[in-house]
Amino acid sequence: MRVQAATWADTKDRDNDQCARCSTRYSLTHQHRRAVGMGGSPTPPSIVDSLTLCFDCNGRCERDLQTIALAYGWKVRRWVGDPGRVPVFYPHLHGWARLTKGGEALRIHATEAAQMMREVYGPEWDQWCAEAGVRTPERK
Template sequence: MTAPSTATRTAVYVRDGYRCASCAADIGLSFQHRRAVGMGGSKNLPTPIDGLTLCLACNEACEHALQTMALANGWKVRRWANPEHVPVFYPHEFAWYRLEGVQRIRISSEVAMEMGCSVYGDDWMKWRAREVFS
């Protein structure tokens, strides 16, 4: 994936309320690619479902120290996974969402668990358990 278009970046910021999905900061925001783009990226333009609003500090942490947390909360998605099927947790709202285009559809934690397990199986449960008990 290459950089998002200006329209996609703006749509993601609007969808996320101009706040970091992780810490709710409203300054230093960046477009987080949920799927890894790798060295050099690809020719596919990211859609709003491929992106998330994160502050620069959280974006950096998701790439390094907080990778497991990022996977457990849907802020990052494995390269092979369809981001439409991976729920996203917004901790400052204590809520799970399914991303649908430029909309966030609130879902229960049970539905989030079903979605996460359908994509990642037992790994998702391990990641979530690590989140709850850390």
């Protein structure tokens, strides 16, 4: 299902009207963080399931940037019940944020983000990071 206008407006506001990956302010599109598959979903995406990406980055997250998009929370595996459990890395903030149902992106430390990612994905997250060349905090 298409994103509701209010959710899209709130998503752009939360993401400072810029692409969460490259920070451009042009050709902005809605990214379903969780894959909806062919034919979409009967439920419109929530604010925590939404991200602002430019047209180019949105397409690339489905192709050559898929691994890094998973590592940075720009994409979320379909089986994840609550996408709010998966934090997002915002390069323009030089850090991680936890998305809330109230439409906020709350800054969190990289160690907390890594812990959240490992709780959701287990060692697969570390594998994605290694493949994408992303440095991660060590496990405690």
